[in-house]
Amino acid sequence: MGSLLRTSLLGLALAFAACGGDAGPGEGDAPLRVALLTAGPVSDAGWYAGAYEGLLAIRDSLGAEVSHQQTRTPAEFDEAFLAYGSSGYDLVFAHGFEYQDAAMRAGEQFPATTIVVSGGGRVAANVIPFIFELEEGSYLAGMLAAGMSESGTIGMVGGVEIPPVQGTFRAFEAGARAVDPDVEILEAFTGNWDDVAAAKEAAAAQLARGADVIIHNVDAASFGVFQAVREVVGMGRTAWALGMNRDQNDVAPDVILGSAVIRIPEAFLEVALALQARGLGGEPIYEGASEGVVDFVLNPALSSRVPPDLVGSMDAARERIRSGELAVPRVPFVETESGIR
Amino acid sequence: MPRPDRFRLGAGWVGAGAVAATGAVSALLLIVGGYDPFEAAGAALGGAFGSADAFLSVTLVRSIPLMLTGLAVAFAFRAGVWNIGAEGQLLAGAIAAAWVGLVGRALPAWLLLPMLLALAAFAGALWALVPALMKVRLGVGEVITTLLMSFVAIELTAFVVRGPLQEPRGVFPQTEAIAAGARLPALVPGTRLHLGVVLAVVAAVAVAWLFRQTKLGFRMRAVGASPEAARMAGKIDTGPVTLVAFLGSGALAGLAGGVQVAGVTYALYEGYSPGWGYTAIAVALLAALDPLWVLATALLFGALEAGAAAMQRDAGIPAVWAVAVQALLILAVLALDQMRRRANAGSAGV
Known part of the structure; x- marks a missing residue:
């Protein structure tokens, strides 16, 4: 308003x-x-x-x-x-x-x-x-993940299982299912924000189970996720990572397709x-997205790999989120929302 | 081993020297970083001593956990017990205190608060009991065991604030605020200074009295000076003395955790301690393990922390720099303490 x-x-x-x-x-x-x-x-x-x-x-x-x-x-x-x-x-x-x-x-x-x-x-x-409302950017990330996945399996690696993180993952799932209702989605939490090795292990395990697009919400440990994806790409597989919180596209420009940003x-x-x-x-x-504060930004270095109609449907979804037409799932945690004071 | 009774003046000189050396090096660092050292020093002094409120609400409040953990370290070190796990014992005390403060809502304050503090001390002692038994029964070195127990306590804190003690909505990794009756009342109304400072002073006097006036204190010091000599010449059974040193030290550190929960944060969080239990080692060494001097050196460290925070706020100095100053002070303490000991050894012809 x-x-x-x-x-x-x-x-x-x-x-x-x-x-x-x-x-x-x-x-x-x-x-x-x-x-x-x-x-x-x-x-x-x-x-x-x-x-x-x-x-x-x-x-x-x-x-x-x-x-x-x-x-x-x-x-x-x-x-x-x-x-x-x-x-x-x-x-x-x-x-x-x-x-x-x-x-x-x-x-x-x-x-x-x-x-x-x-x-x-x-x-x-x-x-x-x-x-x-980072969920709104994460929803778009889910659409991209499902649209780009060849294996039909995608993964999410989280830090601590707090509502803001759960929220981004629920929205990611919703976005993915909007594109591919049958997509399989893996989820793992490392329990902290800075254990790069644990984040890498979690991502590697998901990649080993066939996931080929992985999003994270592990803050400073995200480098481990990107590294795990890089390693399987180095072995000849096709796999992508997605950034979160800020524009991380330049952190690993060879594997990050785009980032959900605040x-x-x-x-x-x-x-x-x-x-x-x-x-x-x-x-x-x-x-959130309607204020222009939350968004999803594609990595310009890799945007040519994304099919134009997928970009088109993401743009359409962004507009529907902004106009309030599309409600993205959110895990409420403010006391006025949950009714507990 | 430092012998504080003889070198109390020496301890004072070490302190002054440490402050002077740190000040000089810190100023140099600031100039290199492009900051004005005078502005920084002004902000730091103002933040630590600038007003009655700064001194009472900030500096003194920050010194209290260092006083109690510093006493814990001095208590153990004097008896030759190298308890470097005050951090873990403090956390054990904090967990116990948060638990009492949460479940004891129905109890009146006169019962709840003493219970909280007693259980915090008990939990700290319990945390020290494991390395104590390993030392006395199995001869396992306490430097490793006490340190490892701290890591266990850190993880246990993370677990309880997500599990059994998590706030009722189950959203945030922290406890609900403890009952009003479980909180330490303000010592000076209108300031943040709470009754914990009185506890710390009483504890320091009690430990000093124990060391100087009691048979147990004499035995602890004898064992600390030389366990073999104490056993052979003094016919002292070192096992019980060592056990007392462990448990007393753990109880003091646990009390520190209880006092922080009841007097400052009113809730338990993950990453609860910034390392009070480790800073305590520097506090105790700078005081040459003298319980009364611990009060003064803890105050020095409290003022330093208060000043560092004010430097960030009022002079725009980054946090990492403030941490570097603290590390410098600790290094200066260790270097000067070593120099003093060497000088003493030389003059005594040892």
């Missing part, structure tokens, strides 16, 4: 940025103060890096004063919120579900600070879950703009 407003606000912000530094927004007012908390390094070229880029985009586009802290353990969460809340930050992005309890405590203590929890499940007037920086900037324009209003924020 708000996508037109968002787009126009985005344009306005970019226009401001183009005006040059001296025409800073909100002249006379104190600048917007925005902080980011991450539970991992912003050098991960993925989930956290996207958030940091978003923070910098907010700084550059809105002239906001920004700050970042990487917390190592939950013991530091309250302290970080205290530091930002007591020094008057307007907006704190807590980039991970693990912050949600501390965010609720801090939200009560600092009503003037808005806390946005990526993947969070708890809601208060100034504590807002920030949900990326454009995290753009989403962050939109949230900051919305806060400035009208406040965020105690409701979860959903960012």
